[in-house]
Amino acid sequence: MTKFAVTIVTLPGNPHWQAFREVAETVYIALRRLGHDCVLTQEVDIPGRKHIIFGAGPSQDRTIASDTILYNLEPIHPESTTVDDNLLALFRAYQVWDYSLSNIAALKRHGIQNVRYVPIGHVPELERIPVAAEQDIDVLFVGGINHRRMMPITALQILGVNAQTYFNVYGLERDLLYARAKIVLNLHSFAAQPFEIVRVSYLLANGCFVVSENADATETTGLESAVAFTDYSRIVDTCMRYLAEPAERARRAQAGRAVMRARSAVEYLRRIGDADISTEPNAR
Structure with missing residues (x-):
């Protein structure tokens, strides 16, 4: 089984990283239930672990490995204040998971094809x-x-x-x-x-x-x-x-x-398949 790190990016003076907490915890718990070695962390570069990052921004571009998964929870819309060209450029460079089918359609219109639909699931x-x-x-x-x-x-x-x-x-x-x-x-x-x-x-x-x-x-x-x-x-x-x-x-x-x-996060992650989440992490 792959060793994972589910990461919530935190920035000094910005408490809003906590908006990602429940989904990140859900992914962490579901991966562990699937038998993976997984930690929940704020670190983006733990050696030997494949990272799934919430809240990533352009400032992380030089510190995360190429096999990292970015889980996007931001609305992709022209009026959104959290999505800009720099963030879209980051998404083009990594595998992206997104909770929203309309977001995925919008990302593809921006030329971002490496995106998977991963719905918000449930853990008890x-x-x-x-x-x-x-x-x-x-x-x-x-x-x-x-x-x-x-x-x-x-x-x-x-x-x-x-x-x-x-x-x-x-x-x-x-x-x-x-x-x-x-x-x-x-x-x-x-x-x-x-x-x-x-x-x-x-x-x-x-x-x-x-x-x-x-x-x-x-x-x-x-x-x-x-x-x-x-x-x-x-x-x-x-x-x-x-x-x-x-x-x-x-x-x-x-x-x-x-x-x-009825919306099991374990089943959602199981359906993604080994090819998407269970590759060996790149050397760091």
Whole structure:
């Protein structure tokens, strides 16, 4: 079996590396379950290990081996502030995994052909959001805030709904907020953004009820019974409806957990095959 290092790149003063944590942990656990020797690390150049890197940027180009896999979790879209020509150039030089079919299509339009679809999967260890004694937050959004995201939240607040937003919270602090929320909102930062399955998968696995802005059907197939999808213009109405329907929220939350349990990360990685992940690491 191959020796792996699942790496989350961290930069001084930037806490947002933690946005990659749950998916990186999932890959790490799944590889170990497949029998591979694997470590979870912040190092990009451990000798004798094949690296799967989350959060790689151009600054890593001279420090990572040629057989490294870059797992992209960024939306590939003209309005994205995290994707530029330098990052695309890095992707051209390495094997890329991506969670989104629409991302992959966009990468191929940029001439990046060495990309594989690796969906966001489930491992039982990530079912870890604690149960709150009381759900005292009506509607919760956690993530970067811009005018587009703030508009429906402000409208809910005007209606007297306890709608709260948080940014730069991760780990247990964030999970305790999720546990207190009757509804967790998923809103795109910009129109036509790929569906935020990275965020939503963790919520569903932990039995949280999610209201989400509609997204490309290729990204959301199979989630219809779990997530309350709606047009952006109807976010407020949809939240108001489900706040009045606790039994339906509970039903969908249960369905979401079942959906994610059926999406085994172990099986996703097994299907990729030995040719893609089990080559010997290059000498460093």
